[in-house]
Amino acid sequence: MEPDVKDVSENNISTQNTILPADASSNSRLLVILIAVVCTVVVITHWPALSAAAMSFDDYQYLLENVLVQNPSLASAKQFLIEILKPTTVDGYYQPLSMISLMLDYALGGRADNLMPFHRTSLVLHTANTALIIVLLYLLFKNVWAAAAAGLLFGVHPMTVEPMPWVSERKTLLAAFFALWCLIFYVRYTRTNKMRFLTVSVVTYILALMSKPTSVPLPIMMLLMDYWPLERILKIKNQKSNLRNFINLILEKVTFFALGGIFAVITYISQSGTAGTAETAGQGVWRIPLVLCHNIIFYLHKIVWPVNLSSHYAFPNPLGLSNAAVFAGVIGTGILLVFLAISLRWTQALLIGWLIFFAAILPTMQIIGFSDVIASDKFAYLPSVGLLMIMAFFINWLWNTGRFARQRIIITIIILMLAGSEAFAARRYLTHWRDSTSLFEYMLKLTPSAAPVHDTMGVILSTQGKLDEAEKHHRRAIELKADYAEAHNNLALVLHAQNKFDEAVSHFRQALSLKPFADAHYNLGITLSEQGKLDEAISHYRRAIEMRPNFAKAYDNLGIALAQQGKLDEAISCYNQSLQISPNSAKAHNNLGFALQSQGKLDEAISHYQESLRIKPDSAEVHNNLGNALAAMGKPDDAINHYQQALEIKPDYADACYNLGNVFRLQGRLDEAVNCYRRALELKPDDVEARHNLDKALKLQGRPKETQK
Numbered sequence: 001m002e003p004d005v006k007d008v009s010e011n012n013i014s015t016q017n018t019i020l021p022a023d024a025s026s027n028s029r030l031l032v033i034l035i036a037v038v039c040t041v042v043v044i045t046h047w048p049a050l051s052a053a054a055m056s057f058d059d060y061q062y063l064l065e066n067v068l069v070q071n072p073s074l075a076s077a078k079q080f081l082i083e084i085l086k087p088t089t090v091d092g093y094y095q096p097l098s099m100i101s102l103m104l105d106y107a108l109g110g111r112a113d114n115l116m117p118f119h120r121t122s123l124v125l126h127t128a129n130t131a132l133i134i135v136l137l138y139l140l141f142k143n144v145w146a147a148a149a150a151g152l153l154f155g156v157h158p159m160t161v162e163p164m165p166w167v168s169e170r171k172t173l174l175a176a177f178f179a180l181w182c183l184i185f186y187v188r189y190t191r192t193n194k195m196r197f198l199t200v201s202v203v204t205y206i207l208a209l210m211s212k213p214t215s216v217p218l219p220i221m222m223l224l225m226d227y228w229p230l231e232r233i234l235k236i237k238n239q240k241s242n243l244r245n246f247i248n249l250i251l252e253k254v255t256f257f258a259l260g261g262i263f264a265v266i267t268y269i270s271q272s273g274t275a276g277t278a279e280t281a282g283q284g285v286w287r288i289p290l291v292l293c294h295n296i297i298f299y300l301h302k303i304v305w306p307v308n309l310s311s312h313y314a315f316p317n318p319l320g321l322s323n324a325a326v327f328a329g330v331i332g333t334g335i336l337l338v339f340l341a342i343s344l345r346w347t348q349a350l351l352i353g354w355l356i357f358f359a360a361i362l363p364t365m366q367i368i369g370f371s372d373v374i375a376s377d378k379f380a381y382l383p384s385v386g387l388l389m390i391m392a393f394f395i396n397w398l399w400n401t402g403r404f405a406r407q408r409i410i411i412t413i414i415i416l417m418l419a420g421s422e423a424f425a426a427r428r429y430l431t432h433w434r435d436s437t438s439l440f441e442y443m444l445k446l447t448p449s450a451a452p453v454h455d456t457m458g459v460i461l462s463t464q465g466k467l468d469e470a471e472k473h474h475r476r477a478i479e480l481k482a483d484y485a486e487a488h489n490n491l492a493l494v495l496h497a498q499n500k501f502d503e504a505v506s507h508f509r510q511a512l513s514l515k516p517f518a519d520a521h522y523n524l525g526i527t528l529s530e531q532g533k534l535d536e537a538i539s540h541y542r543r544a545i546e547m548r549p550n551f552a553k554a555y556d557n558l559g560i561a562l563a564q565q566g567k568l569d570e571a572i573s574c575y576n577q578s579l580q581i582s583p584n585s586a587k588a589h590n591n592l593g594f595a596l597q598s599q600g601k602l603d604e605a606i607s608h609y610q611e612s613l614r615i616k617p618d619s620a621e622v623h624n625n626l627g628n629a630l631a632a633m634g635k636p637d638d639a640i641n642h643y644q645q646a647l648e649i650k651p652d653y654a655d656a657c658y659n660l661g662n663v664f665r666l667q668g669r670l671d672e673a674v675n676c677y678r679r680a681l682e683l684k685p686d687d688v689e690a691r692h693n694l695d696k697a698l699k700l701q702g703r704p705k706e707t708q709k
Contacts, residue, residue, distance in 0.1 A: 027144050034148035035134050039127045042155035045423040046126065050119045052165035052433040055112070056311055057456055061090045062102060062168035064112055067552050067582045069099065072107035079550070084266060088550050091275035093267040097211045098171035115167060122164040125173040130155035132180035133385065137392040139187045140229045145408075146395035149415045150388045156423040158306040159377045159384075165433040166311065169378050175212035176382040178204045183385070186222055190230055202255050209259065213267040213363075215382070219256035220359045228352040229389060271370055290319055291366050294329035295375050296336065299361065303380065303387065306422070309429050310443050314450045315374045349393045356386030372452050436460045451481035455490055462494050470494050485515035489523060496527050505531075518548040526557060534561050552582035556591060563595055571595050586616035590625060597629050605629050620650035627659060636663045654683035658690045665697050673697045 055064070063069060066089045068076040079088075080096040080103075087094060101121065102110075110117035134151035138144060154160065163169040182204040189197035208215035226232040226249060236245045294316060302309065316323045321330065336354075343350040360383035366374055398411055432442040440457040447453055458473035474491035477484055492507035508524035511517075525540035541558035545551050559574030575592035578585060593608035609626035613619065627642035643660035646653055661676030677694035680687060695705045 031138060031144050034144060035131050038134065038148055038152045038155060039131055041152065041419070041423070042127050042130050043123065045156045045426055046123055046161065046164055046430070048427060048430045049123055049161070049164040049433070050116050052119060052430065053115060054165060054433045054436045054439040056166045056168070056439065057452065059167045062099070066090065067550060069103045069106050071582055071584060072103045076103055085269050086273050087270060088548050093213050093270045095171050095210070095212055097207060098174050101174055102167070102170055118167045118170070119164055122170060122173055125177050126155070126160060126164055129173065129176050129180060132177070132184065133388060136180060136184050136187065136385070137388060139184065140389065141392050141396045143392070143396040143399060146392045146399055149395050150392040152415065152419050153391070153422065154384060154388055156419055156426055158309055158422060158425040158429050159302060159380055161309070161426050161429050162311060162377045163381060165430065171212040172378045172381050175208045175215050178208035178211060179215045179218055179382055182208055182218055183221070187230070190232060198252060202259070205256055206259060209263045213263050214379070216260040216264050216363055217359045219253045219260055221356050221386070222253060222256065224352050224356045224359065228348040229393065275370070287319065288367055290326055290330070291374065293333040294326050295365050296358070297329040297332035298325070298375050299380050302377070303384070306425055308446055309377055310446050311376070312443055312447055312450050312453050313373050313375045314447050349390050353386045353390035353393070356389065357383045360386060449480055451477040451484055451487065454480065455484065455487040458494070459490055462497070467494050467498055483514050485511045485517065485520070488514065489520045493523060496523070501527055501531055516547070518544040518551055518554070521547065522551065522554045522557070529557070529561050534565055537561050550581045552578045552585060552588070555581070556585065556588045559591060559595070568595050568599055584615050586612040586619060586622070589615065590619070590622045593629070594625055597625070602629050602633050606633070618649050620646040620653050620656065623649065624653065624656045624659060627656070631659070631663055636667055639663050652683050654680045654687065657683065658687065658693070661690070661697070662693060665693065670697050670701050674701070
């Protein structure tokens with residue numbers, strides 16, 4: 001039986017005056033109720049995402065090391081908006097709205113050790129996207145139950161899990177949110193012919209592009225929707241002035257295509273200039289069709305049977321027909337295309353719905369190598385709208401052609417069973433996101449030969465102090481991918497922490513020879529500074545700043561190196577630049593205070609020490625430095641207070657013991673001074689000054705010098 005596709009009008013564009021169909025008054029309440037029920041189920045299913053503590057691949061750029069996100073302000077928001085062709089805090093493409101949304105979550109308390117504010121916003125966005133999908137499908141097919149069923153299966157599907165606990169994937173959710181509004185307003189325009197709806201559709205398209213540029217294909221999706229399910233093209237064929245109307249149909253999308261083209265160029269330039277594009281030359285003319293065939297079947301397989309989901313799907317090796325996955329993709333794609341062609345005898349739904357999915361996912365299909373994965377769950381998030389249209393269409397058909405209530409009951413039971421199994425799988429997948437170690441151990445089980453997974457696992461272990469294990473993973477990553485610059489850099493960091501400075505320098509240099517990037521220059525600068533090679537270290541700090549102008553830490557360490565060379569004015573300038581970029585850097589305030597104190601500017605120095613302690617109250621070093629400045633100003637009691645706070649925080653702080661002893665001695669509190677000097681010498685036996693001042697204190701007491709142990 002051929003599915004019933006209703007012709008909504010004899011004209012090119014319907015003259016309906018409401019966003020809902022004619023019987024909306026009877027269905028709107030049911031629609032609201034079903035949306036509320038579905039959204040509740042979605043929230044319950046994904047609730048464990050709120051407690052997820054895992055950090056994934058690029059979260060350090062988006063959160064841990066992003067000075068703009070960590071300093072919420074209008075200035076930071078402006079910076080995100082104006083850095084179009086060369087973003088400075090995140091490698092890759094222009095995505096200002098996503099970065100601003102993360103910045104706002106940071107302002108609400110989101111931190112590396114408290115990811116809940118980020119996950120909360122992401123869960124809200126996913127729930128809202130589920131509701132918008134239901135609205136869109138209802139507008140298209142006018143069946144509340146079919147729209148709600150398809151929306152439910154989308155909302156709880158395991159492949160929608162990834163963007164919520166993965167902080168940096170806010171862009172996927174936010175872009176989909178605006179893209180769905182764009183499509184809804186476009187459908188509204190086609191039903192009313194009112195330009196204000198097309199204008200709002202353009203605005204939401206821009207917002208989607210500013211969230212994530214994979215929204216570029218939306219105008220192509222609109223054209224396909226004009227063919228089906230809107231059937232505007234079919235109606236034009238039946239009109240006398242069909243050519244003019246068809247031209248008008250194209251012209252109404254010129255703005256969309258122009259904007260999409262501009263953002264596509266911006267994306268390529270910014271991606272190439274910051275993150276780079278993977279080298280695909282020399283892989284043969286068959287690379288693109290083989291990748292497309294593999295991915296077409298890969299995504300359909302994961303959607304239908306969502307098991308072994310991961311944040312890293314490695315490229316098939318080899319990328320040829322000798323690889324079973326690639327061979328299955330080629331055969332499967334051939335069968336799929338034949339089936340879709342045959343399906344046109346009954347309906348356009350299967351072919352056009354699949355083409356909408358394919359058009360939407362095409363930018364991420366690795367035609368241009370922009371990533372080290374061949375596919376990703378998040379790439380299918382918005383494109384799944386095309387497949388959901390097919391689902392809603394057939395549910396609507398089955399729902400309306402059933403002769404008995406029993407048929408609708410059977411459909412409902414099947415939908416609920418599918419939703420239940422999806423929700424169970426989604427919950428199970430979320431358990432792997434409870435912490436970073438669990439997540440990457442899980443990924444390594446699935447892809448034991450994936451270099452990026454080994455490298456990131458090494459970074460995680462390094463932060464836990466497990467340096468030997470971290471080193472093994474970084475070396476394994478380099479074995480798997482010899483030209484892996486980031487792995488060389490991360491291995492060098494581990495070697496540096498193990499005091500293997502020469503080997504660390506060697507790997508930093510290898511990283512820079514493979515791919516010059518700011519972090520490697522900065523890290524090499526630190527290692528060279530610790531080796532006393534200040535001139536070379538300074539040159540690397542400057543190079544890091546050239547590559548990343550808002551690299552606050554590089555300015556700070558450049559200032560330290562310059563101060564060590566006695567160039568205090570230049571050092572102070574660097575510290576001020578660091579604080580201009582990152583005003584809440586306790587370290588920079590402390591360093592600036594120390595430099596000002598060295599110039600005798602005690603009031604200014606004390607002000608910066610106090611600001612440093614406001615930001616980080618538990619810093620023993622700053623309490624000690626502030627104590628020194630107060631003692632120099634003739635405020636011994638205040639100085640004693642800060643030395644004692646330093647020792648409460650760090651009881652084995654030899655310098656604080658020594659400095660406290662000096663103040664006690666000058667106050668005539670000789671017994672206390674002697675005890676402080678003795679403690680300082682226990683902690684640092686070779687401290688000549690502490691030994692000398694102890695002798696002074698003992699002499700003032702009329703006691704003999706103590707024999708040096």
